[in-house]
Amino acid sequence: MFLQLDDKGPRYLQVARALKQAILDGRCAPGSRLPATRTLARELEISRNTALAAYAVLTEEGLIDGRSGSGCYVAAFAAAPKRPPAASAQATARAPVLSRRGRRMQQVYDRAIPGRQHRGLRYNLQYGLPMTNPQLASAWRRALNQAAAHVQTDYPDPQGLPELRAQICEYLARRRGINAAPEDVLIVNGTQQAFSLAADVLLDAGDRMLLEDPHYQGARQVFQARGAAIRTCRVDADGLVASALPRDAQTRLAVVTPSHQFPTGAVLSLPRRMQLLDWAQHRRCWLIEDDYDGEFRYGTRPLAALKSLDRAGRVLYVGSFSKVIFPALRLGYMVLPPGLREAFVAAKWLTDRGSTAIEQAALARLIGSGAFERHLRRAANTLRARRSALLGALQRHAGGAVEVADSSAGMHILAWLRHMSHAQAQALVEMARARGVGIYLVAPYCHKPLKHPGLLLGYADLPPADLQAAVRILADCLPRVSQA
Ligand SMILES: Cc1ncc(COP(=O)(O)O)c(C=O)c1O
Incomplete structure (x- = not known):
């Protein structure tokens, strides 16, 4: 042998x-x-x-x-199974047999915009990059150390640590106008898990669900991978056009961003909020309210959440700590209508037995100590300064070429390139990238083809001077691609 x-x-x-x-x-x-x-x-x-x-x-x-x-x-x-002939063994290794859902997940992943592979850029205006904040980092370290010293080592409550759920309820009452009890709250691993659980609990493959157009890709990817039949509804300057919602009663679920439509930034007007709730109630459709960055508003008070108007119990509110703390935390929460609580807790328990206990305990301390809301106030001031530096620079250097969608919230802007073709806009992205500036087209977030190209520009990660320098380079590229 x-x-x-x-x-x-x-x-x-x-x-x-x-x-x-x-x-x-x-x-x-x-x-x-x-x-x-x-x-x-x-x-x-x-x-x-x-x-x-x-x-x-x-x-x-x-x-x-x-x-x-x-x-x-x-x-x-x-005994091992008989060895297959060498050639078919190779073929099997190349294409393992996946479930239908496994294949769809793979396809969605392969088609996704490459995430964070733009390192090496001097100025990266990628949406979603977090704001670096040393004060928050040290408050977080302290909270984490204290939490680790007192951690319960048994499996956590799958619904989430009761002290964190209680802190979230108080915070939501103060800042988002939502009246919820700790038993209504489910702690999840970010909005992304909230979408996945909703797809598990509420949809079968082929069921209809609705997204805004344009919309957040993270949501579309989850529902696509589950084989949902996705429809879209257009948005305008007042947010989702409620009169254009489908009239039939087949839609099981809709994902909406009323506080700050993603990515246009529109705020859903009150009459439309009421229309949307009425539409959902009459069709027994669930509404997922994705309140990803409603905290950061500049000039106006944060609007109360859609959930605060929900009398019929159709809204599943989703909040995330990705924008307000940092995305690596992977923690968020849902406020669920009473009838859905048990099914969601069961799905969460089956998925992962509950979110990590030390981070939950640290977060409860951070919110309870007041450090979280102090951080929110400071972060809003920093973001306001960055936003106005970006808008000012665009106005000064590229005013004739870009038109910024009206929005006074969040961590990104949408800038339309009205006088450019899609090919020219793509050339602009490439030219800017070659000069060290990362800018991103909005087209991948849209279901229907756009009349004009647009740029989705994140500003959370760059100080004002860097944003101004980036816009100067961008402005220098503009005439070159327009003439090409
Ligand atoms: C529209 C929208 N919803 C939610 C999120 C947060 O997702 P998560 O909590 O999974 O990090 C983001 C983050 O970029 C977002 O853009």
């Missing part, structure tokens, strides 16, 4: 690994006798003790059976 040792670690383990491989790939048939340890030692030029130790490892794993006096035999159940 030919055994190839791999030279990694102790000799007896190398021998045991090589023998195990031979057994699993069928070279040592089930029930067959293995060489005596003396023979094996001679063939492999190892000591007999090493051979004995290797056989002992395999005996312990149940792969061989030592019958005293008559040698060692390969265990009967150690």
